[in-house]
Amino acid sequence: xxxxxxxxxxxxxxxxxxxxxxxxxxxxxxxxxxxxxxxxxxxxxxxxxxxxxxxxxxxxxxxxxxxxxxxxxxxxxxxxxxxxxxxxxxxxxxxxxxxxxxxxxxxxxxxxxxxxxxxxxxxxxxxxxxxxxxxxxxxxxxxxxxxxxxxxxxxxxxxxxxxxxxxxxxxxxxxxxxxxxxxxxxxxxxxxxxxxxxxxxxxxxxxxxxxxxxxxxxxxxxxxxxxxxxxxxxxxxxxxxxxxxxxxxxxxxxxxxxxxxxxxxxxxxxxxxxxxxxxxxxxxxxxxxxxxxxxxxxxxxxxxxxxxxxxxxxxxxxxxxxxxxxxxxxxxxxxxxxxxxxxxxxxxxxxxxxxxxxxxxxxxxxxxxxxxxxxxxxxxxxxxxxxxxxxxxxxxxxxxxxxxxxxxxxxxxxxxxxxxxxxxxxxxxxxxxxxxxxxxxxxxxxxxxxxxxxxxxxxxxxxxxxxxxxxxxxxxxxxxxxxxxxxxxxxxxxxxxxxxxxxxxxxxxxxxxxxxxxxxxxxxxxxxxxxxxxxxxxxxxxxxxxxxxxxxxxxxxxxxxxxxxxxxxxxxxxxxxxxxxxxxxxxxxxxxxxxxxxxxxxxxxxxxxxxxxxxxxxxxxxxxxxxxxxxxxxxxxxxxxxxxxxxxxxxxxxxxxxxxxxxxxxxxxxxxxxxxxxxxxxxxxxxxxxxxxxxxxxxxxxxxxxxxxxxxxxxxxxxxxxxxxxxxxxxxxxxxxxxxxxxxxxxxxxxxxxxxxxxxxxxx
Amino acid sequence: xxxxxxxxxxxxxxxxxxxxxxxxxxxxxxxxxxxxxxxxxxxxxxxxxxxxxxxxxxxxxxxxxxxxxxxxxxxxxxxxxxxxxxxxxxxxxxxxxxxxxxxxxxxxxxxxxxxxxxxxxxxxxxxxxxxxxxxxxxxxxxxxxxxxxxxxxx
Numbered sequence: 012x013x014x015x016x017x018x019x020x021x022x023x024x025x026x027x028x029x030x031x032x033x034x035x036x037x038x039x040x041x042x043x044x045x046x047x048x049x050x051x052x053x054x055x056x057x058x059x060x061x062x063x064x065x066x067x068x069x070x071x072x073x074x075x076x077x078x079x080x081x082x083x084x085x086x087x088x089x090x091x092x093x094x095x096x097x098x099x100x101x102x103x104x105x106x107x108x109x110x111x112x113x114x115x116x117x118x119x120x121x122x123x124x125x126x127x128x129x130x131x132x133x134x135x136x137x138x139x140x141x142x143x144x145x146x147x148x149x150x151x152x153x154x155x156x157x158x159x160x161x162x163x164x165x166x167x168x169x170x171x172x173x174x175x176x177x178x179x180x181x182x183x184x185x186x187x188x189x190x191x192x193x194x195x196x197x198x199x200x201x202x203x204x205x206x207x208x209x210x211x212x213x214x215x216x217x218x219x220x221x222x223x224x225x226x227x228x229x230x231x232x233x234x235x236x237x238x239x240x241x242x243x244x245x246x247x248x249x250x251x252x253x254x255x256x257x258x259x260x261x262x263x264x265x266x267x268x269x270x271x272x273x274x275x276x277x278x279x280x281x282x283x284x285x286x287x288x289x290x291x292x293x294x295x296x297x298x299x300x301x302x303x304x305x306x307x308x309x310x311x312x313x314x315x316x317x318x319x320x321x322x323x324x325x326x327x328x329x330x331x332x333x334x335x336x337x338x339x340x341x342x343x344x345x346x347x348x349x350x351x352x353x354x355x356x357x358x359x360x361x362x363x364x365x366x367x368x369x370x371x372x373x374x375x376x377x378x379x380x381x382x383x384x385x386x387x388x389x390x391x392x393x394x395x396x397x398x399x400x401x402x403x404x405x406x407x408x409x410x411x412x413x414x415x416x417x418x419x420x421x422x423x424x425x426x427x428x429x430x431x432x433x434x435x436x437x438x439x440x441x442x443x444x445x446x447x448x449x450x451x452x453x454x455x456x457x458x459x460x461x462x463x464x465x466x467x468x469x470x471x472x473x474x475x476x477x478x479x480x481x482x483x484x485x486x487x488x489x490x491x492x493x494x495x496x497x498x499x500x501x502x503x504x505x506x507x508x509x510x511x512x513x514x515x516x517x518x519x520x521x522x523x524x525x526x527x528x529x530x531x532x533x534x535x536x537x538x539x540x541x542x543x544x545x546x547x548x549x550x551x552x553x554x555x556x557x558x559x560x561x562x563x564x565x566x567x568x569x570x571x572x573x574x575x576x577x578x579x580x581x582x583x584x585x586x587x588x589x590x591x592x593x594x595x596x597x598x599x600x601x602x603x604x605x606x607x608x609x610x611x612x613x614x615x616x617x618x619x620x621x622x623x624x625x626x627x628x629x630x631x632x633x634x635x636x637x638x639x640x641x642x643x644x645x646x647x648x649x650x651x652x653x654x655x656x657x658x659x660x661x662x663x664x665x666x667x668x669x670x671x672x673x674x675x676x677x678x679x680x681x682x683x684x685x686x687x688x689x690x691x692x693x694x695x696x697x698x699x700x701x702x703x704x705x706x707x708x709x710x711x712x713x714x715x716x717x718x719x720x721x722x723x724x725x726x727x728x729x730x731x732x733x734x735x736x737x738x739x740x741x742x743x744x745x746x747x748x749x750x751x752x753x754x755x756x757x758x759x760x761x762x763x764x765x766x767x768x769x770x771x772x773x774x775x
Numbered sequence: 776x777x778x779x780x781x782x783x784x785x786x787x788x789x790x791x792x793x794x795x796x797x798x799x800x801x802x803x804x805x806x807x808x809x810x811x812x813x814x815x816x817x818x819x820x821x822x823x824x825x826x827x828x829x830x831x832x833x834x835x836x837x838x839x840x841x842x843x844x845x846x847x848x849x850x851x852x853x854x855x856x857x858x859x860x861x862x863x864x865x866x867x868x869x870x871x872x873x874x875x876x877x878x879x880x881x882x883x884x885x886x887x888x889x890x891x892x893x894x895x896x897x898x899x900x901x902x903x904x905x906x907x908x909x910x911x912x913x914x915x916x917x918x919x920x921x922x923x924x925x926x927x928x929x
Binding site for chain 2: 299453
């Protein structure tokens with residue numbers, strides 16, 4: 012976590028005098044600084060804005076002069092409607108109409124670092140903080156009203172943004188009257204953490220869920236129309252006066268360094284010039300088309316680097332054979348090795364998952380402007396603007412408060428994509444040329460050079476006794492690290508700008524093991540990581556890709572549960588229900604079975620003839636408190652090998668549901684993207700570099716391949732804390748499909764993705 | 776460099792550019808539209824789709840010199856909040872987008888398809904949109920929106 016070195020420069024924070032419809036603040040500074048000269052009757056209110064620090068209530072919520080509410084959110088919505096849920100939580104606690112709340116997010120000028128989009132914690136952690144802050148704001152406002160009305164606070168209540176006596180609604184003071192246009196000046200009890208873990212509650216206790224009027228309601232997003240009518244810019248549309256355009260030049264063989272550059276090769280292109288620092292190489296021109304031409308025309312002699320990779324066919328063998336750089340054993344139950352020695356039968360299998368790319372819809376784009384006073388502003392599509400701010404400050408060697416990062420919606424983000432590299436690259440170029448710079452990557456760079464979801468193998472074993480009981484379960488994940496480069500761009504060592512410029516590196520180690528509540532007499536779960544093929548500036552450096560390592564691990568573990576059920580000759584859900592211990596997981600599995608009309612029987616399905624065979628498969632997983640069970644129903648064309656995942660039934664439990672409408676859309680997006688990763692996605696490479704460079708060489712799911720139906724069963728636990736939904740439903744998809752393919756064909760396929768070629772080869 | 780007067784969303788725009796420059800750069804930089812978008816530069820994803828004389832084309836690979844006096848319509852010219860195209864209404868109604876970067880491709884392609892194909896089957900709609908990428912996985916919503924628009928336009 013980044014520590015705040017110093018309170019941010021709060022004078023730069025601007026404030027909205029009036030609010031309006033709930034829309035996301037995009038891009039540009041927020042309104043004008045307008046402070047009302049009301050008398051300062053209360054210590055809790057101040058005319059000048061307190062510093063933007065985590066332990067100040069004003070850092071999260073403000074009441075505007077017209078009584079509308081501004082919520083300053085240090086996490087962000089990447090397009091799933093999270094901001095609506097945050098607005099609901101804020102409105103609920105403050106007892107104001109939902110329409111009165113505007114959520115400002117992902118802008119270092121207006122919010123503290125709550126972690127950006129990270130780990131599906133937008134509601135779980137980010138919402139928790141916004142809820143606590145809003146509850147505290149309400150408490151403070153009631154206290155202020157008590158003073159003004161000369162009534163005890165416990166005789167007051169709030170209706171629609173007005174505090175009034177419970178017994179006499181005419182004795183009232185509106186929020187606007189109490190503090191409108193000024194700022195809260197109330198200290199919170201900050202846990203001294205930044206990012207996801209930040210928590211700073213006040214003295215107030217948030218509402219009892221039974222009193223909710225706004226939370227739990229389906230409220231629609233307001234950010235669709237601006238996109239449909241093109242009234243808001245994307246990050247690609249940000250323009251600054253005097254701006255020049257830039258493109259990066261990457262080596263043809265990973266690891267090669269620059270021997271020489273023939274700058275005369277771009278001489279005829281207006282304004283074209285080279286920016287180089289060590290092996291960091293960019294071209295710049297006044298016009299975008301000119302820089303595209305310059306990028307193609309620039310003659311660079313690269314060193315004769317030894318190809319750093321291997322033949323892709325040997326990938327999984329490489330993972331198997333390479334000594335682990337780090338090994339971590341989770342909580343082991345019982346004596347696993349003894350149990351296997353005395354087993355009547357052993358079921359064992361190994362599963363393989365390739366590198367995958369974020370492959371966002373467009374290449375990353377960033378604009379960086381360094382003002383005359385040295386202040387740096389970056390406009391980026393990053394999902395972690397506060398961390399990108401910190402990274403740019405370090406890259407440029409300036410103080411954190413000298414830099415601001417403003418998120419503007421970009422071409423999607425699903426973890427540590429190319430946006431953070433782009434922002435840092437752009438800052439280096441802007442400093443070198445002394446003008447505002449817009450840098451856009453190319454399609455090839457977006458697919459071939461983004462940080463990759465790590466490739467892995469997974470080995471599972473089950474010991475079965477003479478009575479047909481599973482007595483031991485042993486699981487190993489082994490793969491490239493999920494943090495070879497870290498999950499944000501806050502350190503130059505984790506960015507391509509740092510790698511190419513030659514900063515000291517530090518590759519991190521982490522992977523993971525299955526997350527479920529299966530109980531066996533003995534159980535062992537281990538992960539191991541291996542070093543990257545190439546330490547510096549590798550197009551196969553690995554990092555977080557949506558639900559980091561979740562799909563890999565649970566493809567293996569949940570396929571394996573079906574393999575055990577098959578070995579025992581029992582129904583796959585029956586096996587799970589025998590061993591799942593958490594009552595919420597039991598309820599979940601039963602809900603999925605019931606809603607899908609699950610027929611209890613062992614797999615595979617018998618007696619299917621003809622070219623197309625059908626099957627169904629179950630898979631379940633948990634994720635930081637969220638649980639998801641999925642039934643997939645597939646058709647497999649045995650001639651072409653093509654799979655159509657016709658229907659998914661998703662039972663979803665993320666505790667307290669804030670917005671069921673947003674939740675269903677989020678689940679659908681998870682399922683379809685996970686299905687794409689299951690059926691198509693595999694980063695191709697040769698010994699020299701990554702060869703997946705576009706949509707031909709990195710195909711994804713298309714419209715003709717999407718399911719006919721995604722049925723959701725939302726299990727709501729209003730009294731439980733809300734957990735995340737941004738990634739959980741992605742986790743069991745691959746295994747549910749794999750189990751359905753086995754049910755249909757009787758063939759177990761243990762290597763991803765399930766392309767027609769692989770399926771055809773496997774079942775013939 | 777060469778001078779052109781492009782007819783974009785019903786208005787003439789005089790520009791002086793490299794004849795080989797793709798139309799997309801003219802629309803975004805010389806004319807200053809915030810749509811369509813650059814996705815691949817290879818005519819593989821559809822994010823840059825505009826209509827040229829009513830037909831969807833990929834602006835990222837269409838040189839300005841090939842546009843001539845043809846009528847170019849982009850997503851912002853297809854409809855407005857006051858006079859929305861049925862697809863734009865349907866997108867809002869169905870709450871379609873996640874990141875929204877694919878919106879030019881799907882809407883402009885579907886607009887031409889629905890204009891020419893009344894009462895299409897589900898399979899026909901899917902086939903018509905096969906070549907457009909959406910990375911967020913919002914296809915279920917996109918499909919619902921196109922179906923809704925098909926009904927409105929039927």
